[in-house]
Amino acid sequence: MANQDFDLAGALKVRPAEADDAAHLHTFCFPEKTKTEVTQELQADLESEGQTHRLVAESSGYPIGQITVSKDAGDPEVAQVANLAVSGPFRQLGVADHLIRAAEQAAADDGAKTLEIELPASEANVIQRYKDWGFVEKPLVILQKALDAEEQEVVVEEQEETNGDEIEATEAGGEQQELLNA
Numbered sequence: 001m002a003n004q005d006f007d008l009a010g011a012l013k014v015r016p017a018e019a020d021d022a023a024h025l026h027t028f029c030f031p032e033k034t035k036t037e038v039t040q041e042l043q044a045d046l047e048s049e050g051q052t053h054r055l056v057a058e059s060s061g062y063p064i065g066q067i068t069v070s071k072d073a074g075d076p077e078v079a080q081v082a083n084l085a086v087s088g089p090f091r092q093l094g095v096a097d098h099l100i101r102a103a104e105q106a107a108a109d110d111g112a113k114t115l116e117i118e119l120p121a122s123e124a125n126v127i128q129r130y131k132d133w134g135f136v137e138k139p140l141v142i143l144q145k146a147l148d149a150e151e152q153e154v155v156v157e158e159q160e161e162t163n164g165d166e167i168e169a170t171e172a173g174g175e176q177q178e179l180l181n182a
Contacts, residue, residue, distance in 0.1 A: 012095065014102040017042060017054035021063045025056070028064050028087035053106045057086070057095045064090045067099040069106045069115075078114045079107035100133050 017025075022039040030038050045054040045068060057065035065086035072078035081103050086095045107115050117135065119127055131137075 011059070012093075012098060013058045014055055014098050015058060017045065017056045017063070017066065019043065019046060021056055021066075024063045025066055025085075028062065029066055029085040050110075053103075053110075054083075055099060055102050055106065057090075057099050059090065059095075065095045065099055067103050069103045069110075071110060071112070072116075077112055078116060079110065079112035081107075081115055081117045096129075097133075 019042065022042045023035060025042065026033065026035045026038040042054065045052045048070075050071075052068055052070040054066060054068045056063040065084075067084045068082050070080045070082065072080060081100070084096060084099060086099070104115060115135070116138075117130060119130070121127075127137075
């Protein structure tokens with residue numbers, strides 16, 4: 001039998017999440033989580049007193065995708081999107097596009113002028129998809145310091161071993177050292 005192409009038509013509705021959506025979100029979007037985890041996370045969003053909006057994409061009465069939009073605690077003109085998830089069979093049908101547009105509208109309705117998302121640099125494909133939706137990278141540097149005592153001892157030992165190299169760099173008048181001395 002030869003392959004046949006079919007035109008499928010269906011309705012997609014994006015709406016606020018409801019407590020009853022937890023089981024289907026677990027099945028279609030978050031099978032790696034337990035049903036209890038999905039239920040608790042959804043309940044927390046629903047009880048957030050408007051700080052977080054969870055939107056679901058519904059097809060044939062079933063939530064097959066979702067996204068959250070949260071107000072920034074420090075800046076009322078900024079909202080964060082997170083947890084965009086679409087069930088595998090629906091990913092090529094533009095469901096995520098509809099969820100992003102609905103998230104933009106929900107954020108704007110709450111007074112936000114900017115929508116943000118934080119992603120690890122290793123997620124190149126996801127980053128590119130958000131760029132396709134009009135997001136741009138912010139110049140941001142994240143520095144971290146381990147506070148575990150054992151890790152600190154290792155860092156100190158490594159610094160002592162390379163101390164001679166650092167002295168040479170300082171004598172050469174490195175730009176970073178100048179900034180530290182300013």
